[in-house]
Each structure stands twice: as C-alpha cells, then as structure tokens.
Amino acid sequence: MLNGTRIPIDEAVFTVLLENSVAANYSDYKNALESSSITFDSLVALARTGDIPYVLFFAPLPVAEAQVRSKTDKLLAGVTKETFAVNSRDRVHLRDIELIVKDLMRKQELLKRNDSTLTRNRIVGLLSRPGRTIEEDAAALMEALGLSHDSIRVARSKADALEVVTARLEANQVLVSRSVPNAMPQNLTKVKGNFSGMAIRDAKVPYIFLAGGNRGDSEEPAGRMVFTLVLMAVLVAQKKFMPVTYDGSSAGTDVGPEYDIVGAILMPAKTLRGLPLGMLDDVKAAAEVLKVTPSAIAVRAMRLGMISPAAADAHLQELGREFSQRPRSQTRTLGTMKAVRRYNGREFSRRMLDVLDAGRISRGEFCRVVCLRRIRPHQINAFREAVL
Template sequence: MTSTEAEPPTDATQRVIQVLIRGTVTPVSRELFTTLLDNSVAGTYKGYGDAIRTGHITLSQLKFLAERGDIPYSLFFAPLPLVQRQVATKTEKLLAGLSRDTFSIGSRARVELRDVELIVKDLIRKQQLVKKHDPTLVRNSIVGSLPGKRHSPDSDATQLMTALGLSADTIGATRTKEQALELLITHLEANQVLVSRSVQHYMPQRLTHVHFSGMTIRDNKVPFIFLAGGDHADDQEPVGRTVFTLALMSVLVARKIFAPMTWDGGSVETEPGYEYDVAGAMLMPADRFRTVAPTSLDDMKRASDRFKVTASAVTVRASRLGMISGTTARRYLDELRDEFRALPKGGPRSPILPENAVRKYNGRELTVRMLRALDASSISQGDFCRAVCLNHLKPSQIDDLRSAVQ
C-alpha cells in the first residue's frame, strides 16, 4: 500500500475521515463529517455508514452523499465552527414547525426528536415546496379552529366534523375500516391538512425502533399529519387504531398542538384528556353510542365495526361515558390484548410499487399539487424526482405516479 492510498483508521486517525482525491488522501474532520451528514437524509445511506466504519471515502462517494443530502460540497472543507453554526441555524428554522415535547395520552412513551428529525425536516421542506409552487393555497381554516376548552367535547367534535364536511354516520356507512380511513384522509386533505403515512424504505429515516403514533407539523396553510403506522406495542387491530389516531391528530391540529404524539389506545389507567374525548366524540357521538349501548365484550366488538375503530377504543369510550365501570373496562382490554396476541401473524407482505409508496408517504394532495407545478414548468423533472420523490422515482416513472393519484 502506497502512502497516497486510504488506510484503515487507527487511533491516530479516528478523528478524521480520509477523502481519496485523485490518489491523494485529504483528511476531513470526523466531527464535521458527521455534523453535516447526521443532519441530512444522506446520513441514512450505506456510503455514510461505510465511511464511519472504515474511516475513508472516495471523492465521488462524498459528492454523491452531498448531493443526496442537499449539502454544499464545499462545506466538507470549511471550518468546523462555521459548519456547526450553519447546521444549527438551518435546524432551528426547520424545526420551528414542531415542539420538542411529546404529546402523550395514557402513555409513558416519549419520542426523541432525533428518532424522527429527518422525517420532520423532509415534511417541512415539502410544506415549503408546495407553498412556493402553488399560488392557490389559502390560510388553513382547520388550524386553531378549536382554541381553548370553550365547549363540551361533543360540541367541539361536531364543530370540527362540520368543518371537515364529515359526520360519524358518513364514516360509519363505509364498508370497511380501510375505507373509513381513506375517507377521513380525503376530507382532511380537501381542507389543506396534508396526511403522510409511514412507508419503510421510502422515507429519509427508518422507524423500526420507535413506538409512537405520529406527529403534527405546524403551518398556517398546509399543516402535516404524519401517521407512524406499524407496531405501537399496545396489541390492537391496526386499521381501526389508525382511524382513531387520525381523528385525534386532527383535533391536535385544530387545537394548534404540533408535536410527536404517543397514546395507549388500550388503557384506562390514566386520564386521557380533553383531546382524546373530542376524538372519541367525532367517531362515536354520545347520543348514537348510548343508543347502541355496548356493555358486553361482544357488544364492544360489534360496535367497533359500526364505528370503524378498535374494540379497545369502544371499551374506553364506554368507560368514559360511565356505561361500564373502570374495572370492567380493564378486564375487557386485557382480554382484547390476549386475543390479539393469539392471532396468527401474517406472512411476508407483497412489495409495494414505488409510485404507490411515494404517493402514500407524500400524501395524495401534495403529490397532485406538485404534479400540477411540474406540468406548469414551475419545477423541473429532476427537481421533482429529488425533492418530491426523494429519488425513489426516475423521470420516466412520473406517469406511473400520475396513475397512482387518479
């Protein structure tokens, strides 16, 4: 090995990443390298992990990571204090749309910002992008529409559902919980509340080690709701849980609460709070709920199909309305958890088509608006694929995306 070839890291070189430039090694501060890439989408790329592990990287690989992370290449050779100031300023601006506190309902779980930071940054970039390219956007009427606790949960639930153009009967009339979820998303997005759903491998950050429900991201025109999906560790049927989660997060937007959110949908151990009761009243209005009058565990299961939520959510609602005791509710919830755990787990899922994955993560509304911007030549195909699709689609696949949102 010659003196100009990259060598494995030793104790003396742990503080730098060796960049191989035309046969010559140029050291870059490891702290500077990680500061730039840990705060970008490129920090999730294999090339970054390889560089950290081996202590060296080629110039072409470095440029690739810089491009993917939207990082000016020259910053890798700038003074560390300058880089730290720029990253801190950019992060402060980007995270202005999200509280660092976790909004928790009946849950001890908390979300560390670093676990979701890259997704937050990407969704905020998308908010900025659609506002830049779509002059038809207006101030959002849902944000802040339920300030303070002026009315009863049922009254506020009716107000919010009316603003969304929905009713519990309309949701209940859908054939499946999947259709109920899509209906709720459609009405939120029709009111400029964008909805993004977790799609592993199509987001800038993996969530395999994070248990949380999602997050709401501030904007006066296009607030985002991100649904985490996946395993919430509370042993509930997932689609019905997501329907309730989305209703709850729409309440947070209306209350101007923008934060990561965790909630335990199968607990009556702690006071769930006002927002939870409003969401419950949106999907299970007290008058209709009392007419159904669920009291037995089988009643809870039948009512869950009627209201398009989980049997656990019905149980908690019955307890909140005083129709069953807390002791009975806890027993039912324990039985429901045991039943769910005993269900056979499904096998490998069919791979999702790239265009469907991009549509699901971005949300249909943002995708449609950015396609209009593309057609108006407000954004180039290359920038569309990079900023909207995170390079998961090539220009030749844009028509596939069009079909996916029709």
Template sequence: MGQISAASECITVTVDREGVDIPKSVFLHLFEQSFKKYSAPYRDAIDKGRISLSELQKLAHKAEIPWCLFFAPEELVNEQVRHKAQELRKGVPRRDSISVGTRGSVDVSEVDLIVMDLMRKQAKLREYGGKAPDNKILGLLQKQSALSTEDQAQLLADKLDFSYPQFQQCKDAGAALDYFISRLAAQNVLVSQGVEDQFMPQSTRDIGCSGVTIRDKCYPYIYLTRGRHDDHQEVPRRKIFTLALLTVLIAQKQFSVVEWNDGNPESFEIESEGVLAYGIAAAFLMPRDRLNPGNLETLEGVREAAKHFQVTPSALVVRCARSQLMPWDRATDFLDQLRREFQSAPKSENRGRHKPENAIAKFANHEFVRRMFDALDAGKLSESEFRLVVTHNKLVKRQLLDLRKAVE
C-alpha cells in the same frame, strides 16, 4: 501514527487519478440531515474513504446540498448546517412529546428525517401550490375552551364537512381511513402515511411513535406511522383513532410527537392536556348520541359496535366508560380480555407491499402529488426537481405516468 489517524479522518475526492482530501467530519455533517445517508454510494464512501467528484456531485444534488460546501472551511459548514436545521425544525418542538395511554415517551429525533422531508414539501406547496389562505382547521379548537368536549368534536366535524353516514358505511376500515384523509386534504391538512422503508426518507423499523403533527399556517402536515414491526395493533381502525387524535392536536395548534395506547384504562382517569385531546378525538369518532349502551353489555356487542364506528374495541370501551355509559369494572374486564387476546395472537411481519407509485403517493399525500403535477404541467417545476421533491428519485421518468394515474 499521526499520519494514519489523519488519513482515517478524511474522505478522498477523486478526479481521474488525482485526489483531494476533505475532512470526514464535514462529509458526515452535511449528509447527517439527508435521507441519502442511507444510500449505498454514501455508505461506500465511508467504508472506502474515497468517492469520485462526479459521484459526490450526484449525491449532493439528490440530497439538496451545494456540492461546493464539501470543500468549504469546517466552521462555515457547521454554521450552514446549524441554520438549515433550525429552519427545518421550527415546525416541531425539539423536546416535546405527548404520551397518551402509555408510560413511555418519544422524541422528534426518532422521525427527524421524515419531519424535515415533510417540511420541505410544505415549502414546495407554498412555492408552487398557489397562494392559500391561513388554514381553517389550525387553531379551530382552544385548549382552554368553554365548549364541552362533545361540542368541540362537533365543531371539528362541521368544519371538515365530515359525513358520519358516509364514513360509517365505508366498505372497510381502510376505505374509512381514506375518506377521513380526503376530508382533511380538502381543508389543506395533509396526511403522510408510513410505507416500506425503501420509499421513506429514513428507516422506520425502530420508530415507536404513533404520529407527528407539523406546523405550517397554510399546509399543516400529519405523519401517521406505519407502526412497530412487533405491533399489529397499528391496523386501519387503530390508525383512524390515531389520525383523529392528531387532527385534534392540529386544531389546537399543538405540534408534537405522539404515542398512545388505546388499552390502558388507568391513563384515561387522569385529566391532562393529552387526555383532553383524546376525549375530543373519541367524541369526534363516537358521538355520544350515536352510542347505544344496550348493545355494549357483552364483548361481542362491543366488537360489533366498534366495527360500526370504525374504531378498535378498546377505544370504544374507554369512550363509553369515560362517558359513564359503561361501569368501570366492566370496562376494565373487557380491556383485560382484549389485551390477553392481543398478547396471545400470533405476531406477523407480513404487512403487504405497495407498488412504487402507490407507496410514493401514500407517503407524500395524494393531494400534494397532484399539486406538484399541476406545477410540472404549468412549467413551474422541472421534471428532475419533481422527481427529487416528490419521489426522492425513487421513480424513473417512465414511472411518472403510473404515479399520475395513482393520484387521479
């Protein structure tokens, strides 16, 4: 019995016909923080209890793990993993989350591998992207500020050189979202967007959060989730508000996981840090001097105005109610109607499919990809490292031209 148990707790690393056993716990622990834990070779090794040395070396290289660690004492492995996790996770609080408009809570563990991958990208920007000054958006707003919500929103818009006419005249909400992301990238705030699971560092099917803000004094990142598979509220106009909320958190130096629901009026009657950030985001997208109460007396009028501001009707209703431009009884009635419409609408799993190069560019961020191409062209970065850092080796050499065209 003891021999059977010991064997089941090992992975055999084979060279030709010879084999060396390593503790299964070491194998699992080293890959625990890597997106390669979802790969077929990794799963096969677990299922079969064996892997060739050449396959292990290839897998370890792709996961950025020194392959010799698999043969090190377990105490050393544990210490190395602990140190690496501590370094990678220092950008996001481990137990902190902000829930706005929802009674639930979320934790960074839901997006662990995504956060760690984006922090690697921040490190590569610092290494290859040239010396950058401290970020001007980071810390622009103070949580305890003498400025009004409206003034803080305008300060943020000015710093981003955000053109309301250009934003509101975008052909659709998707184009408006792209414009917003481009204004952030111009200030070295990079936005990663969720795409199909095969292009992500981890499966996102069960992720419930709306997004994450990730610390860096030069290149703060925002991860904007693709949304739950049963939640078709996560459409471009809802994403636009989510992005505005996450941008405010970056400006306030708040680094956390965020979940919010734009259709719960009770949540916005409570003054809290989360609601303060929400209020600034709402004022940023819907400046008070651009709101016309006369057009908001009917739900149809609200829908039309929401399209103009590139937000959901629910977000516009709550903004008007909190600004005392709409009575709460009407706002509550409108929100109830919108909620019933959402609940009765047919659910759809069809989210469309990206070309591989577009998915990679969307997740990594176009500006990040462009800067890594600059480093590649300058000889600072090898092609193999580029494909590992930028594409997770999802693209072969001949597809790099497609990726270059996608971010031009």
C-alpha cells in the same frame, strides 16, 4: 485516521454532533465510542448520514454546539419537541424521525412556492380557544371539515373510514402522509414504543404523518389509524404540532380533552349509549359499527361511565392477549407508484402534478424532490394514474 496519520478529534465534539443525528443509530458510531478511534472514510460516511459537514468534527466544542442548536431550531420550526401522549409514557426522539420531518417540511415549502391557489388554512387554530363543551368543539371541527358521523359509519371497513377522514382533511389543505417502508427518506425501525404519527406546522398546508403498522402495535392497525388521524386533526385545530404516542391497550386516565373530542367525533355518547356493551363481544361489535378499535370503545365507554374501570381494564387485557395470539399477516408490499403516492399523500401529489403540468418545475426536479428519486421521468404518467 487519514493516510495512516492519526488526527485527534475532541470526543465531546464527536458525540454532540452525532448524538443529535440519525447517525447515532449506526454501528460505526457505537464502535468508535467503544474503541476511541474511527477511520476517516467512516467519519465522512457518518457525517453524510447525519447531514453534518465533516469539518465540524475538527471545530471547537462551542462551534459544534451552536451548529446543533441551529439545526434543532430549524427542525422544531415544524415540530414541537414535546411528545403528545395518550395513555403512554413513551417519548419520541426527533433524530428517529428527523429525515421525515425535513422532507415533509421541504414538500410544504415547495408546494407553497409553486401553487398560487393555496389559501390560509381554516383548520389550523380552529379550536385554539376551547368551546363551552367537548361536543361543541367536536361539532365545530366536523363542520369545518365537512365530515359527518354517518359518513364514517357507512364506510364498508375501517380502512375505508380512514380514506373518508383523509379525504376531508386534504380537501381542507391538511396534507396526510402515511408510513411506507423504503418509500421514505428514513424507515421507522429505530422508533421505540407506541409512536403513532406527528403533525408538522404550517399556516397553509400542515402535514399529518401517520406511522401506522408499528411492530409494537397491540391492536389492529386500521382502527388505530382512524383514531390517530382524528386525534391529530384535533391537535392541528388546537395549533399543536408534535409527535404522538398512543397506547390503546391502557385505560389510564392521564388524557386531556383532546381524547374526548376524538371520542365525540368517532364515538358520540348518544350513539354509544344505544349500543349493548355488557360483554366483550358487544364491545367488538360496537367497534365494527363505529370503525374504531375495541380498545377505543372500552376506554370511551369507561370515560362516559357506561362500564366500570375494572371492566374496561379486563376488556383491554383480554383484547391484548387475543391480538398477541393472532397469526401475523405478511405486510403487503405496494408497487412503487402507490408507495410514493401514499407517502406523499394524494393531495400533495395531485397539486404537484398540476405544478409540473404548468411548467413551474422540471420533470427531473419532480422526480428528485417530489418523489425522492423513486421514479424516473418516463414513469411520471404511471405515477399520475396512481394518484388520480
């Protein structure tokens, strides 16, 4: 309704435009479908939220459908529509991560446009042709990254092991972003199930986004993120760029060679065979040694024939019960500088500070595009301290 005048909108146009956007999660959209009406101000607000020119709502259906296809094609240039699942039947709707995908793609383009030191990425496609054995593929990826089994195991904690793997990826131009509520253009509250992260395509600077800490997590997040990060490194090496769902509480066998490559990197068979795994406490102890979750140890041991499927399933069920009974710790709120740095990733932030120092972007543009207006120009030095 505009100035008291009712203007008809084709319901098919209305739904096709908004169902394919983040605005589909908003109450104004659902209320409009139920009442078959919407105010002009609410329509414009939904259009802004969904990044849709509001005049499209008055266009013929074929025009609206063509615009949706164009938008989806651009989005899928960075992320494949299919979801890579490990022991999970969940699927990720791109609209629930759309703004994050777009922002990280913009960051990729900004960096490539301004940083002449970037080279073609050696990790992308490294494993596009499988080697003779899983162990050969694992060794090839680790050598390319400069990552060793010992460097992960000697980390003081799983959180430190995550930093070790992140540092080796970023040293090889694979950028790593982590979910931080309110530091991103879109929070993950609408994402269902076991969404763990995604890899975004680029020949020079692929971006890995780690979801981490989802409300649906059925196991401790640090060990899960170590596994997920290595899994996505494997996918990048295979030139697979897609959302990842990972249910570590299931011993399902519907996993591909990617899982076993991750296992060979984080839980090598020779090492695992040298550890006692007869009791659940043994599984937990092995997880502390290898910096993964006990669930990952149980599934890997089952796949190596070290424990039976029934024993693995019993371990996973008990681990799930134990985790569900733990008191939920309060999520630590990061300061603004650390939050922005964690979402951007340290390597992207560092390189863009170099671009800023070289005068290739302004301080205002740095705050607007690099930091999503979370900081102001006078705070750039404080941000620099958080990055370095």
